[in-house]
Structures are given as structure tokens and as C-alpha cells.
Amino acid sequence: MAQLNMAQALNRALRDAMTDDPNVVVFGEDVGPYGGVFTVTEGLTAQFGEDRCFDSPLAESGIVGTAVGMAMYGMRPVVEMQFDAFAYPAFEQITSHVAKMRNRTRGKVALPMVIRIPYGGGIGGVEHHGDSSEAYYTHTPGLTVVTPGTTADAYSLLRAAIESPDPVIFMEPKSRYWSRADLELPARTDAMNRAVVRRVGQDVTLIAYGSTVQTCMETADAAKEEGWDVEVVDLRSLTPLDEDTVCASVRKTGRAVVVHESSVFSGYGAEVAATVSEKCFHWLEAPVLRVGGFDVPYPPKDLEEHQLPHPDRILDTIARLQWEDQ
Amino acid sequence: MKSIEASPELTLPGRKPIQLVDENGSAVGDLPDERVLRSLHRAMVLGRRFNRQATALTKQGRLAVYPSSVGQEACEVGATLALQADDWLFPTYRDTLAAVTRGVPAVETLTLLRGDWHSGYDPYAYRVAPLCTPLSTNGPHAVGLAHAARLRGDSLAVLVFMGDGATSEGDAHEAFNFAAVFNAPVVFFIQNNQWAISVPLSKQSKALTLAHKAIGYGMPGYHVDGNDAAAVYTVVSEALERARSGGGPSIVEGLTYRIDPHTNSDDTNRYRDASDAEPWRATDPILRFNRLLGVDESAYADEADRMMAELRAEMNKDAHVDPDELFEHVYAVPTPRLRAQAAALRAELAVDRDEA
Incomplete structure (x- = not known):
């Protein structure tokens, strides 16, 4: 048993994957000897050599495009985009090639590759360092999109993402990099493609992913004082969405709130809310509500507390779920 | 020949394109051997027939669209025949002829x-990546595959096509x-055919030649007469060999001209005068080789007729794809x-059939 934070768990996942499979290569900006701006690739170049973990020129489209070619040749590249907004230059490669190559070639060319994207706010970053960009990727068929909400899942999800035969957008909630947990590695959680009930409750389901899992757990504690028994579902996998786990929870509680950092309009929560409404309509006591960022560009440090979902706002939203005493 | 040798100090490409066979079909440099010249000639002749046939198929409604490489056969064929068996080709949408020359069945291209x-087609069967539509995005793919091969210690080179606009x-x-x-x-092979749909090269780049760009990246650049298949073949062969033996990447610019419209649905009269193409017709790559070798297209007429008849027969078959396949290859x-959507579509189609 070791106490690790999420960055260390991700580092261990890369290390174990590279040890198990010589085809796994890691590259990107500052990921070599420096070890990555969030230390996720620390020590990999020293352990595996420069052919296995290396710095590339500073160009995200080139990084992803190069990874496509390497994957075509049978390697399993894991590339880092450094920050959410800095992945945008790679958007064409991701949407036009990474997502489409298997389909284009009728399954002849698979692209087993992982694009790691630290995302979200809450760290007092300057502009372009706080975006929640997941919906751009979940809207693109052919991509698998996952995001760990806990340190244990971070390890398991990254191992599974690297082993996946399909390209995976691996979104790392950067405000949770330093969350510590006791882990028995390399034991794995069964996190790929599956949501999990993080906390069992009877009255309302909070559906969360990434950084908001912890926020919702805190909310659930606070909700007890209000008399609400809150269930928390951690999606983990955004594409595919584990509808069974989500719907089972909502059918039990009859109420649901989706919580994410990104702007609400056309955000991932809209898809979850629509799915729940379609599949759980007769079980619902109230419309599915969403708590997310305002529809504004991600704000500067001094204002980000207003943008991020926090327990008070989530509790206020729960209160609007048409309870019988209202 | 001096200008096409590897040069550690990276001399600038020559202002005059490298040429081994001039417009009159006279040898002006060291030519590849006779066997190579004949295979270049044959592939160009068959290639032009293929281009013409494919454009004709658009008029018959058998092809939705065709971006022709008429006039560019020396580039398509010369660069592709320079590849060895283990090498890879990364073509663009205009390079169906390159894929055909590499051995991909015409109908599959x-x-x-x-x-x-x-x-x-199966890219692994021919070592030809899918024809790439988004401009220059195949460049990083080629670099990645080449880098992966180098990391594994495999001796191969990768040839990637792009156009002047790209x-x-x-x-x-x-x-x-x-790559650098x-x-x-x-080897980046830039087919400079002077036009990106309606935009001429002068509005695309102020570089002295596109080959000059190489110097800024720290690799050699070669400016080649792209209507001289012998020059294209020789320069690309040397560049590929240097790449294979660890000498690194290079850029080869083939100076040519897009004789046909961008595709069959483009109208060149809206942006260029018909006379613009005239000087280039005089430097036609096939004409030049006819003169050099003392034989004309008729030498390959029977073979071309056979191939085109086969292609027409294949293309006249109605291609039917099971709509179920829409869902099969999105993920492993x-x-x-x-699966639910596939079932829904099947049900929808079953109702349509019942009603019909």
C-alpha cells in the first residue's frame, strides 16, 4: 500500500505500461528529462531512454499527427497536450484522422493511441489554462473519452486507455492532480467504459466526472444536514456513456443533477440530461437539472470561484427538484 | 548532377530546376538505365489513360468527382517508382495515379x-496510406511512421506527397x-502544379522556390523539373536512399502544371486563360519520353486498352455497401x-422494404 497523488498514479501507470509493452512510447512538450509540467512523466526518460520518452518540437498538431503515423506502424504512443486549450491546434488531426482512421479503412488501420489532456480550472491559471474541452471530443464519433475522478481510477483508466485498440482522449482534471489516496498497485479498478456509484443514496442522483466527483462527494456530506440522501455517480467514461449505471441510479432516486465545470450550453451535461429524460421519464419526479460553468469564456483567477460548481450551488439546485413539501 | 548530391552544408537549391531529359527529349545528364526509363514511360502512358478514363467516369456518373493529374504524370510515376518494397507512400487525393503505380488496384483507389x-484498399498490403484529403495533414503521419521505423531499426523510407497549396x-x-x-x-515530395484550385502559386508563397523552404528546417531541398520523369526518379531515389541510410529527410519540389481543372466540377475559365497551359503542353512529360526513347504511346496501347476495359467493367458494377457497415468500424x-442505432436502421429499412 502506498500513498500516491493522482499525478503519481498516472506516472506509475505510464511506467508500468512501458515496462509491460515495448511498443508504448511517450512524447510531447517537456515530457522528457523535465518530467512534464505536472510531473506526470517524471523519470520516464531516465528509466526507459530517449527512444521511449522524448521531447518533441512545440507543436500539438505535429505531435498528434506524428503519433498517428507511429500507431500505424504498430506502436502505442501516449502524447501529452500540456493544457486543455493548447490541444486546439491538434483539433484537425484528432477529428479528421485520429477519430476516423479505423472507420475510413474499414478496420484495417487501428490507431491505439492516447492523447492526455490536463483540463479544467480551479488552479488559478492564466487564460487558456482552465478550459473544459471534453464536449469537443465526445461529439466526435470514433474517439473514446475518459476522465478519472479519483486517484485509484487514474491509474486503472490510463492503463486501460493505453491497452485500448481505439484512440482514447484521456482528460486529467488538473485541480485533482494532488489528491492523495492509499493505493495497492498495480491492482486495477474496472473503470473503462463504466460509471460507478461513488456514494449510495436514495433521494437524488448527482452525476459527475473528473473534478466534480470530489465536489459532489462534499455536496453529499453537506446535503445530509438538509435531509437529502444523495447518490453520486462518477461517469469515468464520457464516450461511451454507461447508460445502465446512470439510469439504474436515477430510476431509484427519481431525481438527477448533472454537474460539470464546462459551460452548460451544449455541454456534455446536455447529453446526459437528454439520455436520462428519454430513458427514465416515468421514474423522474422533476426535470433533470444541470450545474456547470456560465456560458462565458473561462474567467481569470480572481473570478473563477464563481464559474466552478461548488456545494452551495449544487445544494441550491437540488432544492429546485420539485420536492413534495414545496 | 552535383546539385543533387547530399551536401552537409546545405547549399541552396538551384534556380534552374534539375533536369536530365530536356523538352526535346535529349539527355542532358546521367540517365537511369534503359529498363528504368522504359518503366517510367510505360507507367506515364498508362497513367494518362487512367486519368482520362477516370474523368470520363465522372461524366458517366460512375465517379462522384475526380481530381486529375494529367500533365503531372512524371511526378506521380517518377517519385513512386523510386520507392522500394519496404518503403511507404503517403498520397493526397490527387495521387490516385501514384497509388496505382505502387500496385494498388485501380478500382480500389x-x-x-x-x-x-x-x-x-488495405494500406498494409501495399504500404500506401489512404488518399489524404485535408491538406498536408498526411505530413506528420509520414514523419511518425518513419520515426517509428527508425526507432525499431527497420531500414525503410517514407515518401509523402503534397501540393504547392498545401x-x-x-x-x-x-x-x-x-522530420528534421x-x-x-x-522525403517530402511537393508537386508544384502552380494552382490550388483557383489560386496561383504567386499568392501562395513568396519563396524563391518551394524547395528553398527546406534550408530553414535544416534539410536539403531539391528543385526538380517535374515534367522530367528521369530527374524526378533520380532525385527522389537518392533522397530516399539517404533517408534509409540515416541521412535524414529532404524536400523535393517537382515543378509541373495542372493541365486539367482542379476536379471535373471546376471551371478553369473563371480564373485562368487557356493560354496559361500552352507552354506546359510543350514540356509534356510523355511527349518528352516519346522523343527520348523513340517510341510513342502506341507501344502500350493494347495494355492500356485492356486495363481500361477492366476498370470500366469494375466501375460499371453497382457498388453496394450494407448500411450495417456504417456502425462496424467506428470502434474495435x-x-x-x-448497436442500438444499427438495429434502428435495420428496422427502418425493413419497414421500407415491406412498404415497397
Whole structure:
């Protein structure tokens, strides 16, 4: 048993994957000897050599495009985009090639590759360092999109993402990099493609992913004082969405709130809310509500507390779920 | 020949394109051997017939669209025949002829343009990546594959095509730079056909030649007469060999001309005068080889007739793709959502059939 934070768990996942499979290569900006701006690739170049973990020129489209070619040749590249907004230059490669190559070639060319994207706010970053960009990727068929909400899942999800035969957008909630947990590695959680009930409750389901899992757990504690028994579902996998786990929870509680950092309009929560409404309509006591960022560009440090979902706002939203005493 | 030798100090490309066979069909440099010259000639003749046939198929409604490479056969064929068996080719949408020259069945190269699927051949069977539509995005793919091969210690080189317009794209820059930094065994072959749909080269780049761009990335650049198949073949062969043996990437610019419209649905009268093409017709790559070798297209007429008849027969068959296949290749294993959608489409089609 070791106490690790999420960055260390991700580092261990890369290390174990590279040890198990010589085809796994890691590259990107500052990921070599420096070890990555969030230390996720620390020590990999020293352990595996420069052919296995290396710095590339500073160009995200080139990084992803190069990874496509390497994957075509049978390697399993894991590339880092450094920050959410800095992945945008790679958007064409991701949407036009990474997502489409298997389909284009009728399954002849698979692209087993992982694009790691630290995302979200809450760290007092300057502009372009706080975006929640997941919906751009979940809207693109052919991509698998996952995001760990806990340190244990971070390890398991990254191992599974690297082993996946399909390209995976691996979104790392950067405000949770330093969350510590006791882990028995390399034991794995069964996190790929599956949501999990993080906390069992009877009255309302909070559906969360990434950084908001912890926020919702805190909310659930606070909700007890209000008399609400809150269930928390951690999606983990955004594409595919584990509808069974989500719907089972909502059918039990009859109420649901989706919580994410990104702007609400056309955000991932809209898809979850629509799915729940379609599949759980007769079980619902109230419309599915969403708590997310305002529809504004991600704000500067001094204002980000207003943008991020926090327990008070989530509790206020729960209160609007048409309870019988209202 | 001096200008095409590897030069550690990276001399600038010559202002005059490298030429081995001039417009009159006279040898003006060291030619490849007779066997190679004949195979270049044959492939160009068959290639032009293929181009003409494919355009004709668009008029018959058998192809949705065809971007012709008429006039550019020396580039398509010369660069591709320079590849060895283990090498890889990364073509663009205009390079169906290159894929055919590499051995991909003609009908399979046309799948994208016929519209029954987005790509029709197995890239691993021919070491030819799918025809790439988004400009210059195949550049980083070529670099990645080449880099992976180098990391594994495999001796091969990668040839990637792009057009003059594509050199304006960011991915061209990123690919050039990554290739140079990684010392990847890649040859970037820029087919400068002077036109990006309606935009002439003068509005695309102020570079002295597109080959000059190479110097800024720290690799050699070669400016070649792209209507001289012998020059294209020789320069690309040397560049590939240097790449294979660890000498790094290079850029080869083939100076040519897009005789046909961008595609069959483009109208050149809206942006260029018919006379613009005239000087280029006089430097036609096939005409030049007819003169050099003392034989004309008729030498390959029977073979071309046979190939085109086969192609027409294949293309006249109605391609039918089971709509179920829409859902099959999105992921290795279809997601539950995709399975549900496939079932919904099947049900919808069954109702249509019942009503019919």
C-alpha cells in the first residue's frame, strides 16, 4: 500500500505500461528529462531512454499527427497536450484522422493511441489554462473519452486507455492532480467504459466526472444536514456513456443533477440530461437539472470561484427538484 | 548532377530546376538505365489513360468527382517508382495515379471518389496510406511512421506527397520541422502544379522556390523539373536512399502544371486563360519520353486498352455497401449505442422494404 497523488498514479501507470509493452512510447512538450509540467512523466526518460520518452518540437498538431503515423506502424504512443486549450491546434488531426482512421479503412488501420489532456480550472491559471474541452471530443464519433475522478481510477483508466485498440482522449482534471489516496498497485479498478456509484443514496442522483466527483462527494456530506440522501455517480467514461449505471441510479432516486465545470450550453451535461429524460421519464419526479460553468469564456483567477460548481450551488439546485413539501 | 548530391552544408537549391531529359527529349545528364526509363514511360502512358478514363467516369456518373493529374504524370510515376518494397507512400487525393503505380488496384483507389466508402484498399498490403484529403495533414503521419521505423531499426523510407497549396498549411511546417529534428527517414515530395484550385502559386508563397523552404528546417531541398520523369526518379531515389541510410529527410519540389481543372466540377475559365497551359503542353512529360526513347504511346496501347476495359467493367458494377457497415468500424467493438442505432436502421429499412 502506498500513498500516491493522482499525478503519481498516472506516472506509475505510464511506467508500468512501458515496462509491460515495448511498443508504448511517450512524447510531447517537456515530457522528457523535465518530467512534464505536472510531473506526470517524471523519470520516464531516465528509466526507459530517449527512444521511449522524448521531447518533441512545440507543436500539438505535429505531435498528434506524428503519433498517428507511429500507431500505424504498430506502436502505442501516449502524447501529452500540456493544457486543455493548447490541444486546439491538434483539433484537425484528432477529428479528421485520429477519430476516423479505423472507420475510413474499414478496420484495417487501428490507431491505439492516447492523447492526455490536463483540463479544467480551479488552479488559478492564466487564460487558456482552465478550459473544459471534453464536449469537443465526445461529439466526435470514433474517439473514446475518459476522465478519472479519483486517484485509484487514474491509474486503472490510463492503463486501460493505453491497452485500448481505439484512440482514447484521456482528460486529467488538473485541480485533482494532488489528491492523495492509499493505493495497492498495480491492482486495477474496472473503470473503462463504466460509471460507478461513488456514494449510495436514495433521494437524488448527482452525476459527475473528473473534478466534480470530489465536489459532489462534499455536496453529499453537506446535503445530509438538509435531509437529502444523495447518490453520486462518477461517469469515468464520457464516450461511451454507461447508460445502465446512470439510469439504474436515477430510476431509484427519481431525481438527477448533472454537474460539470464546462459551460452548460451544449455541454456534455446536455447529453446526459437528454439520455436520462428519454430513458427514465416515468421514474423522474422533476426535470433533470444541470450545474456547470456560465456560458462565458473561462474567467481569470480572481473570478473563477464563481464559474466552478461548488456545494452551495449544487445544494441550491437540488432544492429546485420539485420536492413534495414545496 | 552535383546539385543533387547530399551536401552537409546545405547549399541552396538551384534556380534552374534539375533536369536530365530536356523538352526535346535529349539527355542532358546521367540517365537511369534503359529498363528504368522504359518503366517510367510505360507507367506515364498508362497513367494518362487512367486519368482520362477516370474523368470520363465522372461524366458517366460512375465517379462522384475526380481530381486529375494529367500533365503531372512524371511526378506521380517518377517519385513512386523510386520507392522500394519496404518503403511507404503517403498520397493526397490527387495521387490516385501514384497509388496505382505502387500496385494498388485501380478500382480500389477510386473508392473514395466513387463514394461507396472513404478508402478502398488495405494500406498494409501495399504500404500506401489512404488518399489524404485535408491538406498536408498526411505530413506528420509520414514523419511518425518513419520515426517509428527508425526507432525499431527497420531500414525503410517514407515518401509523402503534397501540393504547392498545401505548403501554406501549418501541418506542412510542423511535419518538415519534426522530420528534421527527429532525423526521420522521410522525403517530402511537393508537386508544384502552380494552382490550388483557383489560386496561383504567386499568392501562395513568396519563396524563391518551394524547395528553398527546406534550408530553414535544416534539410536539403531539391528543385526538380517535374515534367522530367528521369530527374524526378533520380532525385527522389537518392533522397530516399539517404533517408534509409540515416541521412535524414529532404524536400523535393517537382515543378509541373495542372493541365486539367482542379476536379471535373471546376471551371478553369473563371480564373485562368487557356493560354496559361500552352507552354506546359510543350514540356509534356510523355511527349518528352516519346522523343527520348523513340517510341510513342502506341507501344502500350493494347495494355492500356485492356486495363481500361477492366476498370470500366469494375466501375460499371453497382457498388453496394450494407448500411450495417456504417456502425462496424467506428470502434474495435461497437458501443451499445451504436448497436442500438444499427438495429434502428435495420428496422427502418425493413419497414421500407415491406412498404415497397
